Amino acid sequence: MTQYVILNKTDLDEFISRLAQIKKTVAPVKRGVKNYAFEEVTSGKNVAVKYIPTILPPKKYFLPQTETLQQYDKSKKTWNAVMEFQEMIIFGVHTCDLAGIQCLNMAFSDKPKDINYLARKNRILIIGLECNDYCDEYASCKVMDNHMPNGGYDLFFTELDDFFMVHINTLEGEDLIEKTGLFKEAKEEHKKALKAMREEKRKRFKDEVNVTHNQLKPLFDKSFEAPVWQSLEARCVSCGNCTNVCPTCYCFDIEDEIDLNLTTGVRKRRWDSCQNEPFAQVAGGENFREARGERQRHRYLRKFKYPVDKYSRYFCTGCGRCSRTCMAKINLKETINELAQGAK
Ligand code: SF4
Numbered sequence: 001m002t003q004y005v006i007l008n009k010t011d012l013d014e015f016i017s018r019l020a021q022i023k024k025t026v027a028p029v030k031r032g033v034k035n036y037a038f039e040e041v042t043s044g045k046n047v048a049v050k051y052i053p054t055i056l057p058p059k060k061y062f063l064p065q066t067e068t069l070q071q072y073d074k075s076k077k078t079w080n081a082v083m084e085f086q087e088m089i090i091f092g093v094h095t096c097d098l099a100g101i102q103c104l105n106m107a108f109s110d111k112p113k114d115i116n117y118l119a120r121k122n123r124i125l126i127i128g129l130e131c132n133d134y135c136d137e138y139a140s141c142k143v144m145d146n147h148m149p150n151g152g153y154d155l156f157f158t159e160l161d162d163f164f165m166v167h168i169n170t171l172e173g174e175d176l177i178e179k180t181g182l183f184k185e186a187k188e189e190h191k192k193a194l195k196a197m198r199e200e201k202r203k204r205f206k207d208e209v210n211v212t213h214n215q216l217k218p219l220f221d222k223s224f225e226a227p228v229w230q231s232l233e234a235r236c237v238s239c240g241n242c243t244n245v246c247p248t249c250y251c252f253d254i255e256d257e258i259d260l261n262l263t264t265g266v267r268k269r270r271w272d273s274c275q276n277e278p279f280a281q282v283a284g285g286e287n288f289r290e291a292r293g294e295r296q297r298h299r300y301l302r303k304f305k306y307p308v309d310k311y312s313r314y315f316c317t318g319c320g321r322c323s324r325t326c327m328a329k330i331n332l333k334e335t336i337n338e339l340a341q342g343a344k
Pocket residue numbers: 235236237238239240241242243275322325326327328329330
């Protein structure tokens with residue numbers, strides 16, 4: 001398998017058109033003044049090659065906001081599992097979002113395996129796209145070690161001069177290269193250009209907070225009584241936006257929708273948020289995280305402590321979406337810096 005090929009920038013539009021003829025293709029497109037969203041495309045005309053993280057991450061294709069899990073009919077005594085999936089190609093996934101998908105894969109491959117999630121994952125081809133520079137001031141991808149490609153894709157595009165350097169990572173990716181038929185083998189000069197760009201990039205990307213990657217876990221291990229949670233208590237309005245837009249938040253609720261005949265119905269799962277007040281409420285009315293500060297602390301520990309204990313991996317990708325979207329201007333980098341300051 002050839003590892004690297006190149007695509008002339010002038011051929012990108014045609015490449016996306018040919019992808020869309022192979023199967024449903026989604027890519028980042030501009031929405032409003034400064035926002036972007038992954039949406040279906042049929043050509044490269046509206047595809048944004050330079051974009052800040054989309055409003056919702058690609059997790060919406062792996063774990064839809066709502067999905068039907070089961071269908072039942074009491075009169076026939078049937079209770080059938082439902083699996084909703086679609087073949088598709090996602091073009092233009094940044095390295096932070098590739099990391100987010102890797103986190104979801106870990107959580108949903110854990111026992112008990114989530115077959116609905118895995119059925120979708122196995123039908124989605126991923127084409128990554130490198131950020132050669134920071135998307136904006138909210139990103140913390142360097143300290144989370146997600147600013148460079150680290151697997152999780154079929155093909156990976158890096159924009160250089162008048163061409164894209166393309167890394168082929170899987171046989172499915174190689175198949176797309178062959179079927180679209182627009183690529184040339186990369187020469188030594190192209191590889192040198194990639195190396196030079198990455199060297200420059202490494203100099204530009206610096207830890208975005210006052211602690212290093214390895215210091216984050218010990219910091220959060222000792223953070224349970226930190227005053228910063230009281231400060232977030234006073235500001236957070238529990239809207240749940242931060243968890244909805246987070247590429248690694250995957251909590252869901254399951255609800256039955258019974259038809260008016262009281263005989264047939266469906267069982268659905270929907271995204272839920274640990275920031276909603278009833279999230280940790282149990283029968284009898286006890287709520288284990290009644291205060292907003294406790295819920296915020298839980299959100300942070302679910303990124304920087306618990307998944308490291310369980311999967312040896314931070315579940316924050318550094319995408320910055322939670323800070324970008326928060327109407328109370330709660331900023332992840334500031335929270336980490338306040339924690340670090342208080343721990344001195
Ligand atoms: S987006 Fe901001 S205000 Fe809303 S729940 Fe998250 S931290 Fe609280």
